[in-house]
Amino acid sequence: MAPLTPGRIRHTVVYILSHPEGSPEEEDFLAAAAALAAIPGVEAFEQLREVSPKNAYRHGISMEFADRAAYEGYNGHPDHVRFVQERWLAEVTDFLEIDYEARADSSRSAARSASV
């Protein structure tokens, strides 16, 4: 994937649904979540399966924002607020949000590692 450049934010969440895997209810939730991609500022939107046997999460969402203002615009957007209130709080039993920014020294580290 394209590396995260300075200033950008990659917002991710892993979660567990109350619905059985492969159920119509799961499908309906994922379709509603997919609509978050249309909110202004959302880039590189992905719905993912979480497949590590080392944690209990089963679903993931990843998206990127150009800057913190775009991220805050998404957080406060009525479509996002409504999704959280009407779907997320009712159907998600556990979740963890993880947000990434580039390391300021990442290009230097990469250059160093290339010579190892």
Add this chain to the structure above:
Amino acid sequence: MAPLTPGRIRHTVVYILSHPEGSPEEEDFLAAAAALAAIPGVEAFEQLREVSPKNAYRHGISMEFADRAAYEGYNGHPDHVRFVQERWLAEVTDFLEIDYEARADSSRSAARSASV
């Protein structure tokens, strides 16, 4: 970022170091971790800062593999095994591994969301 295509795996880990932020010891650990990018099969390697106030993790690593065989080759590679034994177990105080694969229906969901 380029979407994760079917069959590929995005392996991520968030973690906390025992070293103070900005210390030479932290810098040295990150430089050693950067060398993991040179292990065969590792693609799209990134060292990241974890910036969400909603969890305690402060560092992240993300990498991708073309398939499960490449992932297993990395896991068993002597350079990775040595890094885990000599650095990770000694200097990382908490971590969580999260692995992603594409949803089989992700393109369908995306197409659906585009029409919402």
